[in-house]
Amino acid sequence: EPTLNQATGELSRPEIDFFLGKNYLVSVHHHASAAIEKNKNRCQSQLYFHQSWKYKKGAKSKSAVVDNIMFRNSDFILHSILDMIVDNYFPLADHIDQHIDELEERILSGNSSRSDLNQIILIRRQLAAFRRTTSPQRDVIGRLIHSGNPAISPTSQIYFRDIYDHLIRVNEAIESHRDMIGGIFDAYYSILSNQLNENSLRVNAVMQRLTIITTIFMPLSFIAGVYGMNFENMPELKWQYGYLFSIMLMIFVTLTMYLFFRIKKWF
The missing domain is CATH 1.20.58.340 (Magnesium transport protein CorA, transmembrane region)
Incomplete structure (x- = not known):
């Protein structure tokens, strides 16, 4: 579950491990997870609603049961957590994309400085850390879908395919950003070399x-x-x-x- 430190620009990658069974889901993590907390609160609120007098007397309907996460299997809860985690990747990818566009515009306009090289290196580190997170997740979700795991019901496989598609899109965006930052890196050094050559020519003329x-x-x-x-x-x-x-x-x-x-x- 990568998060971007706005102060340093570094991408942290706290690890979350899941143990999934037919009737249980165990998560192991050393840092708080917003996706897990939201789903935990969701389960608690729906359990309270299920046990309330109003639910027993008049609100129990087919739609209420279908919408209640507590009536689903543990694989659906895992899907809900992973879906929230993966959905948070898109704003992060968009933030990096916007940063790359601003950096590219500044360099190509001739207003580059030495700090731009530090920004290029920082973005390359961010993309490398991002890729090390999403690529294994894509492979794991792919195995869950295609391995016929008994803990994943056929109904839930459809939802896990949606997560798999999202991870593919995120990985494609990361690869595209890596190509862009590589081109910007080459353009920066090309412009810097031209400036050094021009300075050298002026010195030689003098x-x-x-x-x-x-x-x-x-x-x-x-x-x-x-x-x-x-x-x-x-x-x-x-x-x-x-x-x-x-x-x-x-x-x-x-x-x-x-x-x-x-x-x-x-x-």
């Missing part, structure tokens, strides 16, 4: 421009370093156009390297 600028300034630094040595036998130092010549040389080297990089489409 590094390329910085490298080109550094390369352009290398010969300029060389020229400035040569004429900054101040040796006595450097004629350009005493030439009246020496300063203008060095500046024009630097501009020429800069333009030449810039045009070279533009032709190579590196800049």
